[in-house]
Amino acid sequence: MQNLKRDIFFSFLGYDLAFFEKHKTGELMSRLGRDVAVAKETVSYNFTTFIKNLLICLSNVVMMFHLSWKVSLAILPIFPTYYVATRYYFSKRKQIEKKCSDISVA
Numbered sequence: 001m002q003n004l005k006r007d008i009f010f011s012f013l014g015y016d017l018a019f020f021e022k023h024k025t026g027e028l029m030s031r032l033g034r035d036v037a038v039a040k041e042t043v044s045y046n047f048t049t050f051i052k053n054l055l056i057c058l059s060n061v062v063m064m065f066h067l068s069w070k071v072s073l074a075i076l077p078i079f080p081t082y083y084v085a086t087r088y089y090f091s092k093r094k095q096i097e098k099k100c101s102d103i104s105v106a
Helices: 002-013 017-022 025-067 069-075 078-105
Strands: none
Touching: 002 025, 025 069
């Protein structure tokens, strides 16, 4: 995350003087710090959530096969459908979040 903060800071240095006359340097640095902190929290939270959910899914599949392998084989084809639907939902959600972010910045 320190590299991200440094890279964004150095990208600020490439802006012309008019940008810094329009935006206060203290506000930019404060926002930079906040945004990097939020990114760090998000990455950390998403990683732990991913691991937790993966373990839950694997244990559920093992338990399903343990209880009834015939029913498990009948239910198994639902997983790819769920995966495709979830990917579609998150791609649409990401597009909407980007539009909202662009609106709030403008």
